[in-house]
Amino acid sequence: MSAVGPEAPDLSAARRHAAAAVLDAGTLAYIDGGSGLEETLRANTAAWRRLALQPRVLRDMTVVETATTLLGAPVAAPVALAPTAMHLLADPEGEAATARAAERTGTLLVASQAANRSWQEIADAAPGALRWTQMYMLRDRGLTRELAAYAKDSGSRAIVLCVDGVALPRRSRMDGNAFVPPDGMPFPNLAPASARGRGVELGAAVSAFDPAVTFADLALVKEWSGLPLVVKGVLHARDAVECVDAGADAIAVSNHGGRQLDGCVATADVLAEIADAVGARAEVYVDGGIRTGPDVVKALALGARAAFVGRPALWALAAGGTEGLASYLGELQEDVRRTLAFCGCTSPDAVRGDHVRLRPGP
Numbered sequence: 001m002s003a004v005g006p007e008a009p010d011l012s013a014a015r016r017h018a019a020a021a022v023l024d025a026g027t028l029a030y031i032d033g034g035s036g037l038e039e040t041l042r043a044n045t046a047a048w049r050r051l052a053l054q055p056r057v058l059r060d061m062t063v064v065e066t067a068t069t070l071l072g073a074p075v076a077a078p079v080a081l082a083p084t085a086m087h088l089l090a091d092p093e094g095e096a097a098t099a100r101a102a103e104r105t106g107t108l109l110v111a112s113q114a115a116n117r118s119w120q121e122i123a124d125a126a127p128g129a130l131r132w133t134q135m136y137m138l139r140d141r142g143l144t145r146e147l148a149a150y151a152k153d154s155g156s157r158a159i160v161l162c163v164d165g166v167a168l169p170r171r172s173r174m175d176g177n178a179f180v181p182p183d184g185m186p187f188p189n190l191a192p193a194s195a196r197g198r199g200v201e202l203g204a205a206v207s208a209f210d211p212a213v214t215f216a217d218l219a220l221v222k223e224w225s226g227l228p229l230v231v232k233g234v235l236h237a238r239d240a241v242e243c244v245d246a247g248a249d250a251i252a253v254s255n256h257g258g259r260q261l262d263g264c265v266a267t268a269d270v271l272a273e274i275a276d277a278v279g280a281r282a283e284v285y286v287d288g289g290i291r292t293g294p295d296v297v298k299a300l301a302l303g304a305r306a307a308f309v310g311r312p313a314l315w316a317l318a319a320g321g322t323e324g325l326a327s328y329l330g331e332l333q334e335d336v337r338r339t340l341a342f343c344g345c346t347s348p349d350a351v352r353g354d355h356v357r358l359r360p361g362p
């Protein structure tokens with residue numbers, strides 16, 4: 001404990017506490033954990049703390065808007081729901097509950113390919129929600145093509161291709177990957193249409209990801225889906241530029257919440273160089289350790305158009321269902337609004353690079 005007492009809890013802390021009371025230990029370890037030594041998991045949040053906002057004053061903050069657009073579609077705030085697997089672990093309605101919270105709060109939802117509800121069911125649960133679909137390149141290209149078309153047909157407005165799944169991570173908290181989803185947990189969006197009702201087993205799902213995926217595949221995914229393409233899992237400026245050269249419409253700077261390559265860079269530490277390299281050619285997003293309104297505004301200052309949250313949304317969902325997640329998202333949006341005001345910004349677009357700097361010190 002420091003001389004001034006314990007660190008104040010962030011908005012998600014109470015949700016994490018409530019989730020811990022309702023989830024079994026294995027599920028909580030799966031959600032919370034990272035890979036290896038969890039060096040990257042810790043580095044993600046620490047890197048946001050090392051940055052300091054440098055506010056501007058005397059700019060009439062009577063009206064402060066958080067609204068922005070993502071790939072042209074309006075959202076209530078520059079904060080969105082990252083794709084996370086298996087929402088049945090957190091709510092009996094799974095991703096349908098998540099989608100309703102997204103709809104209610106004007107938040108973009110990225111539905112995971114490892115969702116337990118089919119993309120069409122998620123769409124039907126919340127027709128007014130802006131939804132993108134996260135996919136992996138599968139070894140079975142024919143199935144990948146079919147699923148890309150399914151994403152579009154079920155109303156997704158973009159494909160988020162996750163490219164950091166080329167090896168199996170060692171998830172240390174789970175005793176060497178001991179987490180086994182409960183029996184009957186369906187993965188309908190990894191199965192062909194003929195088997196969508198049954199879905200596939202998790203093991204089959206993970207081994208279906210194709211480690212041979214390359215830049216040349218980006219154009220294929222765009223063509224198959226007919227949708228804008230976001231590449232998720234980029235951590236190097238030169239890769240980001242190569243993705244954009246290959247047709248990507250946006251780059252999601254992400255290390256999968258410290259769950260894949262342990263010991264890698266924190267996203268806050270590489271965001272600015274990636275955003276600078278991409279410039280105006282594509283939108284840039286970030287996730288990993290985003291917990292507060294100030295974190296979101298720091299991300300904007302470093303060049304992101306939006307920041308995404310993973311674990312806190314699952315905690316809020318487990319703690320309080322649609323209602324719990326909607327109230328969490330509402331509070332986070334309000335935190336973004338007050339941060340913008342304190343920084344002298346009447347909208348996300350007004351945030352500049354010189355609103356943030358590294359804190360001095362070790």
Ligand SMILES: Cc1cc2nc3c(=O)[nH]c(=O)nc-3n(C[C@H](O)[C@H](O)[C@H](O)COP(=O)(O)O)c2cc1C
Binds near residue numbers: 044309
């Ligand atoms: C429980 C859990 C499941 C996840 N499942 C997926 C997934 O299915 N697809 C994906 O692209 N990313 C997945 N992610 C990574 C998130 O999209 C995101 O990169 C990460 O959670 C952001 O970090 P944060 O949790 O610190 O906010 C998952 C993350 C968690 C915590």
Ligand SMILES: CCCCC(=O)C(=O)O
Binds near residue numbers: 085114205206256259
């Ligand atoms: C097929 C499940 C993928 C889940 C995932 O990406 C994660 O646990 O981080």
